[in-house]
Amino acid sequence: MHPADLASFLLAFASALLGAKLLGEICERLGQPAVLGELLAGVLLGPSMLGLVPLSAGILLIAEVGVLLLLFEVGLETDLEELLRVGGPAMAVAVVGMALPFAGGYLLTRAAGFPTLTAIFVGAALTATSIGISSRVLSDLGLLASREGQIILGAAVADDILGLVVLAVVSQIAASGSVSAWQAGKSALLSFGFLLVAIVAGLPLGRLLVRGVGRANVRGILVAVSVAFALLAALGAQAAGSAAIVGAFAAGLVLARTNRSDDIRNAVRPTVDVFAPIFFVAIGAQVDVRYLDPVDASNRPALLLALGLIVVGSLGKFAAGWAAWGRVRRSFIGAGMIPRGEVGLIFAQIGKQNGALPEPAFVAVVVAVFATTFLTPPLLKTLRPRRVETA
């Protein structure tokens, strides 16, 4: 490896950490969740502004480990039984929250004069909630364990799994012009099947692992083995056709049910604190501020479409909150489903690559994904339930 590559990686890593914590602290003092500051640090330090944090392979690897460890930690802090207890309303919120933004995005894009395939891709890109952003905001607000928090989490996990099914389906439509319902159903069954199998098979495996580690004395074994377990579960999920983050989340759920869960949480926390900010900074760094200038007339069609997508994307998810039942604050649940993140960007990237998304539609989707992401933290903060009810 060239020393200059190493130096620019170390500089990017250190700048991202400092920027994330500085702007995170400022955001918290302004009454906003810290993750908003980490996203803004990314915009500021990224290629389109200061250029201190390039989207190099090294930074993207750290970012990927970051989001996996974040979901692992969320899993560690999630009680499987409580999650299952809110399974019904969570699934309802997920399904309604995918159908409404898809319909809105599709109709709006057709109305703007784009072809059907483009409209399908735009609609699909609006379906998946960013579990990373939502869970981080809930954690910042201390509401991860609330009933609303658990419903949002469950719905976001279902969203991630369903979102990949939708991605497989629309990719097939783009490639062959048609789709088979049988293939789509198989894909969905495989993804949910993995989660089930992972948890059922993972529970004894996790206990075995913890027992083995408990008999060991070598320094750092608990955190090293836990991190390795999470990464391998993520790989397994990906290999099974599900999302890597679902695997990391499942690994957390499994280890949360062992008798060393508190030790694991404490050991993993500082590691998450080093890796995860890089994920949020990397998302912010993907914002190209030049496209956001409304004075430039060539930006306006994309910005107008983006504005429409932000409205239908946000309202569609927001309305999905009312699909939940029980004594819950539906507006908070709806708001928690709004952020699109990594999955929406993956849709946009694939749509751009296979020609389904022409440049203005691509820019509109990316802008809408970022806008919903930046909108959510202050919105959740405003709508948070005063009286925290644990599920």
Next chain:
Amino acid sequence: MHPADLASFLLAFASALLGAKLLGEICERLGQPAVLGELLAGVLLGPSMLGLVPLSAGILLIAEVGVLLLLFEVGLETDLEELLRVGGPAMAVAVVGMALPFAGGYLLTRAAGFPTLTAIFVGAALTATSIGISSRVLSDLGLLASREGQIILGAAVADDILGLVVLAVVSQIAASGSVSAWQAGKSALLSFGFLLVAIVAGLPLGRLLVRGVGRANVRGILVAVSVAFALLAALGAQAAGSAAIVGAFAAGLVLARTNRSDDIRNAVRPTVDVFAPIFFVAIGAQVDVRYLDPVDASNRPALLLALGLIVVGSLGKFAAGWAAWGRVRRSFIGAGMIPRGEVGLIFAQIGKQNGALPEPAFVAVVVAVFATTFLTPPLLKTLRPRRVETA
């Protein structure tokens, strides 16, 4: 980034962590330092055997952050004043313990027919005692606070600093192809100068940083800012013409003297536990086991050289124990200086990268480092003083 690249990186990262901890535990149970197991895990998982841990850019970046955080932690655990109290004998042991193995390694390598530059690198690789291994063994024997223990620790720290000067000097020789006393002197001055400036300028900066962090509330700020501080200090050292690890070590020394040093140590420890094993595994992964087969006649020169290096490397350090004065057990001090670890391996790695160490010389150095590391714990156990005198 291609998903397959990400998957192979995650697999390598997870395998390296699991292998390092498993073999580390086995080594500890056999009375050997855990670091030996991490090196062996690298040999086993590396390209020449199982191939699970390739030396990809991603793994090398994690490894580099790992060694920087390791040296940062060593700095955090070093009390400058306590070391200065046994400074005289420690410095004498350090200097004699560097001169003898250097001369032995140089002469032996020249006698084996290698060029001068290779001989210089081999000699230099034998100079630095592993502070990590020595302090770990002393701690296991309950002799860290003994006068002998303090002298070993002080000499090992001086070794680390002097070793980095030697590294800077030989790197410059390798780069410019000539042995210039002026260049050597400049390198030494730069390295010492950087360390001095870093500590003098770093002390108020570190206190300022800790005060600032103390007023902040955002989660994870202490570990994130500490890690960023270490990485930036490493970059500064590199930019100033010194080695990156000197900067990371200086950052640790500086933060060790703040009122949050215990919190920083606790927060940094699990992060070191995740990154540092990758460094040792990556080093082990660079050993090509085909070179270790004595049945293959073409391997014999390297293996013979390794054998010679083990003898001169061990005897040179052992003899240095008699450079100490006061009522101390000199054989114990000498034995405590024998293990070469991370710094010797860094020499080997840099020498391999810049072409100064051809494959057989690289293998000989790594084998010698392994062997001296393996030799030390039983030797120290045998030679330990009965009556413990505190310094």
